Amino acid sequence: MRVFAQLFEAIDSSTKTSRKVAAMVDYFDRVSDEEKLFAVALLIGNKPKRPVATTSLREWASALAGIPSWLFEESYYAVGDLGETLTLLMPQQSRPEETPTLKAVFATMTALRKYSPMEQRETLYTFWTTLRGTALFLFNKMLTGSLRVGVSRKLVINALARHLDRDEATVAHQLMGKWDPLTTRFTDLFPQQGTALPHHIPYPFYLAYALDREPADLGDINNWLLEKKLDGIRGQLIRRNGELFIWSRGEDLLTDKFPEFGPLTTLLPDGTVIDGEIIPWKDGHPLPFARMQTRIGRKNLSAKMLQEVPLVMVCFDLLEYEGRDIRHEPLLIRRAQLAALIDNPALQRILLRSEEMAFPDWQAAADFRERARQFHCEGLMLKQWQSAYGVGRRKGDWWKWKADPFSIDAVMIYAQSGHGRRANLYTDYTFAVWDGDTLVPFAKAYSGLTDTEIKSLDRWIKQNTVEKFGPVRRVKPVHVFEIGFEGVQASNRHKSGVALRFPRMLRWRLDKTAAEANTKDDLLDLLRLYGQ
């Protein structure tokens, strides 16, 4: 764990990706295959599940630190991260330092789950009093299930490719799927060149960047496939060796969550891999994403739920056909094969082919995008007909072109100090709209401003506080912000009667006075037009 802790520090203290990659390559070159395996798991976020309830962690750590639980909570609030709080509150120990292997720590995380509370506490006390510094921090981050190392998957793949002397696409593919480092060997994961991968392993997803130029710069619209950008779960459907697997982009195996896809085991030919969006679909159009979330959250799916929120996969790509990896073929060819495969009445209730939107020119596409929400989508996807199916996020062939968010001008009325990254700065704000001559709060937001704006706003808040309650300050209703959001829903838990999806600050409207902010009626109009 000591060497991994050093790697973590090197990554954590650098903002340059070249240095991060160099640190990883150097690390992989130095340590054993066994350690590498656990390190890769941690680096790509394949971490053990939280083994102990956080309430127990808080209780035991407070006791060890000799502080009451309320003070633990206050500390946690200020720090903003449970693992870090645990680390900072551990008393300086006289017990000698120990440095277990990464494997031992992983094994402990797994074993802890089966222990009695007494045994759990004893084990934790041992680690808490013998680990130091970064190792203690890493241990606690694993314990709270929140360890994140500051490298993207892409960088890890890059470093592994250099260490293994293989190309990145191969390494990316080998890393796919869920694997448990306690039951996997490094050589299983990265077999000798030419060895076939296990049949359940998905292909790396190809991802699109947000369009960063004028669509006209993309050339002739006829060279592009335009699809609706749907709001569901990106998934990969694998039918191999007589089995069916459905992977999410987060690499969760979701096969069991979607019983309606079960018949595909017999309906699809062996050696088929389809990329698409899994969404709730009824009466010819999508249902709101929130419905799907409730369904995914359920442990047991009732027949009623299955009937109320039926799922389909809107298929947009075919990656494997008749057992052949066809990702290098042009999209045009892949789509033709996809059509031949799934345009089949028996499949129509479960697999839909994504609609190929036909627009005479980019202007017509732009008009559609602006009104995208009326058509149950978030905007458009643009994919070059000649493009291969790539690995990871790449610029050039695939773009997402999302509709602009809804926006409302609102007055800031409360500010709350942030925690963690934003401790002792006022960064979390509550916004209100006018209802007659009173201001009704309707949204909270804490992102969207630059650091400079946050700083100057923080200073203004401290000087214009009307009332203080705990970490919250009521401020003079002066500043107007343009609040952007992705959706609106009726809600009786909110004073304003609406709940917003992903509210954030788009702009600080220094050009507007509070009186010029929007009204509750404006919000209700949006609800009527687009409410879900």
Place this chain on the structure above:
Amino acid sequence: MKRLLQVNDRGIYCERADVYIDPWQPVQRALITHAHSDHARRGNGQYLCHHDTAPILTLRLGTDIRIQRVSYGEPIQINGVTFSFHPAGHILGSAQIRVAYKGEIWVVTGDYKLLNDGLSQPYEPVVCHHLITESTFGLPVYAFKSPFAVYKEIKDWWRENQQAGVNTVLLCYALGKAQSILNQLREETDVPILLHGAVANVNGALAARGYHFPGQWMETEPVTKAPKGALILAPPSALGSPWMRRMGNYRVALCSGWMQLRGARRRRGVDKGFVLSDHCDFRQLNEAIDLTGAEHIYVTHGYESQFTRWVREERGLPAEIMNTLYEDMELEEL
């Protein structure tokens, strides 16, 4: 019964003597604990402070202010109330102010720390009945190690950067931490130490009191680049300013108690954070209460509600929040 010291809209007020301690609104007569800008503001009729605080006040507030200088321990009588200044260990010249009237003793800590930093006059506990304490780092997650251990980390890092052929930029409070760090670098004469104007100005002012520090001012004109391997001291506000372009290839660190938290470190976007504080941590705050033997505790700026509750519930002492307008400006100074 009126208390000997209380807060009104101008500052901490002693009605009997008609004087204020660290007022935030202009008053006739102000006793100043130390020269940081949130404690020593402009516009007061007369300033009473320690000898080492005076030159910084003139630097910041102008030469035309009226200052009465005092030594540590020297009693000052005002309307029958006895005031005296005692080392607070925060920065050079920083003082706790003791206020005594008819056997009742109050102490205002100002900003303070118990750990010796090698330069500031070390903290001396002052026995009292009523203690008005700051609480900037009044949560148990703040636990600071000795400044000398941090100085060593800083020197090691500087050496590491020299070997990598890059400059070292240390961001710290221009008044206080800059001097205590420079004080540790007197032997490092082989590589240049360069100072931002804000630090150089403070050093210049302190020279009048016989304090001399290594390092030379990196003048604005002519625009020269820092030589390789140099150590540059600047206030945190320099980060991201055009001034930094002269640093060539550099790594930058922030020295502050706030660096204890990863989040604070990451938000500033620095390569490294050194946990170096001129304030008490949680343990020191508790130790100060023990050392003064105070029976009533008043908690000002920082984690006042949390620390007050801690003192009241866990230590069984009457404690209350004293709402003042001091704001720790450490990370936004200048």
